[in-house]
Amino acid sequence: MAKEKPQKQRRSLGELVAAIEALIFVSEEPITVRMLIKIINEDRDTVRAALDQLSNEYDERESGLQVREIGGGWQISTRPEFHEDVRAFLKTRPSAKLSLAALETLAVIAYKQPVTVPEILEIRGVQSASSIKTLLDKRLIVSKGRKETVGRPMQYGTSKDFMIQFGLKDLSELPNIEDFEDFVQ
Amino acid sequence: MAKEKPQKQRRSLGELVAAIEALIFVSEEPITVRMLIKIINEDRDTVRAALDQLSNEYDERESGLQVREIGGGWQISTRPEFHEDVRAFLKTRPSAKLSLAALETLAVIAYKQPVTVPEILEIRGVQSASSIKTLLDKRLIVSKGRKETVGRPMQYGTSKDFMIQFGLKDLSELPNIEDFEDFVQ
């Protein structure tokens, strides 16, 4: 059978690295390896190798930017060292942090997902309705369907935005919850 | 007159290049040399030298991106050589993004289905024709036959794609008022 598409000429690793760099830049969201494989038309190992090389290049030349894996994809962003210059230019201040209540609720949801409102109450010892609303508004959590139990309560889990805002590659990067055991003196 | 700000420690050219790179990267418009001078707090010659070095670095390492002077300012963009990859990527982007009007129309259809155009008008208070077209194009809604009433208007309901995109197992999973009661204080 004849090939329908003209075979693209094989590109050198350097060219692949550059093409991937352009794609990461263009993508609004962190771009997934799967998407890169599809566009670049190379296998996973080649794409992975190119990503590693690209990321290392940025580190080695002490760029103001970094290429890193975050929220299940790859992204270019400024390095934290330059936040003062960037803030002076964008005239932004560090945005309002989440309240401790919201962070605590988020911690429970991150580690126990999918989790229902009553289950969060059990762990936190207090109603968390307004925190959950805040987290939904900020798109840090999403609903994960209903639990097949009495009352079919809504379950919640963390979103992709959560990983991006907290600088996580994926959920497995969260430290083990048992590591947080801390005996009250 | 006494200096009001404590003098920043002088930075090496390499550090300046990196800071400028970060600034060009976050700027919405091509960033002017004047603005860079202001933020970086160095003289024109130093900033110019840093810009040249940055631009050369991108050229030399055959990056997928380029730093260039355009429209009176400096900008990072993809190199034209990679336009095919970039275009192929841009085409794949799922456009699950909806205008507010379309979102409102979709909300009415989801909760009131099957529903006719005059009924949607009645509820929203505005014509929804273009929103309905958008929703049909995105396959979020489908026609559900005609209503046996004057003029036999077409009725609409949500599609299977709608459930997939919004993560619903079935329509009974649509949030209802009880799910939100907790949030009202």
Next chain:
Amino acid sequence: MEEKEEQIVFDFENAKAKIFRESRDEIQLTLGEFAGPLDLLLYLIRKEQANIFDIPIAKITREYLNYIKLMEKLDIAVAGEFLVMSATLIEIKSRLLLPQEPAAEGEEEPEDPRQELVDRLLEHQKFKNAAEMLWSRATVEQAVFTRAPIETDENNMEVSATIFDLFEKFQQIMERRKEEIQMDIQREEMTLAEMITTLRSRLKKAKKLNLLELFRNLETKQELVLAFIATLEIVRTESVRLVQESTFGDILIVVETETG
């Protein structure tokens, strides 16, 4: 318990109330959602420098109940979960007071009545620490910026939606509609006499009215009919004329001048 002199100072910014007792020891009461009963217990245990695995339950219960009393005194609505915890503490305390039946041969030691509470406290503590970890991660991430929107990005006017957006929009539409219906009911119906008076005074001021515009601005069918009859009535009884300046042009009501 005897009452002591107390001075209460509110620190609204940090949502705290400080209570100074005569003895000058200071009690801080944190309000808001963060300070649930488990937080309060952890705080008390820490304050007493007690061992969490061997909580002096009588003392902690007494302190806990003092706080609840203080909250009531400060008119802070004591949330239900604080009261539930009060009951739990009192129950544990009374169970500890019961004479222990020695474990029979081969039987397991009876469980410490405090155990369940201790487990909950430890579990809660873990998540508090995890929240701190998240806080420091967010701090680092706030120093990192992504590129500005570029040409190829989609228009910012658009929003990506979740099922909750959908629900919220639906609620908003329903609210909006409720208000509109209420406004409809509130609007009073005009009589023909009122319509004639209105029309007359507007004519007097303007000398000339565009009929089409006049009708277009009316809200209901009833008003439209009234305006039509009122116009006919005015044309019939007063010195005004209907003028159409060109063949399909707008119709004007014009007040006749003396010289006209």
